[in-house]
Amino acid sequence: MAYATSSLGKHISRKNNNPKTMAQYKYNSNLEQNQHQAFDQVLHPGTPTPYSGIYRCEGCGVNEVSTHTHPLPPQNHHQHTAQQGAVRWKLIVATH
Numbered sequence: 001m002a003y004a005t006s007s008l009g010k011h012i013s014r015k016n017n018n019p020k021t022m023a024q025y026k027y028n029s030n031l032e033q034n035q036h037q038a039f040d041q042v043l044h045p046g047t048p049t050p051y052s053g054i055y056r057c058e059g060c061g062v063n064e065v066s067t068h069t070h071p072l073p074p075q076n077h078h079q080h081t082a083q084q085g086a087v088r089w090k091l092i093v094a095t096h
């Protein structure tokens with residue numbers, strides 16, 4: 001069984017070379033679609049977290065957990081190429 005020893009994400013197809021692009025989950029029953037505008041907001045580093053959950057960097061796709069009212073990770077949280085621009089956070093899974 002080829003999948004038995006695989007690391008998480010190994011068999012997920014990627015649209016770019018970043019191995020951290022997509023958040024993972026197993027069971028659909030644990031997540032619910034929500035059309036709230038909070039998922040469309042692009043937030044600057046250090047902004048107080050509006051909703052606890054998983055945030056994705058718009059520049060490189062890295063995911064980070066952040067807690068309500070705590071500042072979102074700073075600009076120097078991870079390195080970007082010039083092409084990726086500034087770190088910008090967008091809510092992808094809300095846990096509030």
Ligand SMILES: [Zn+2]
Nearest residue numbers: 057059060061
């Ligand atoms: Zn980034």
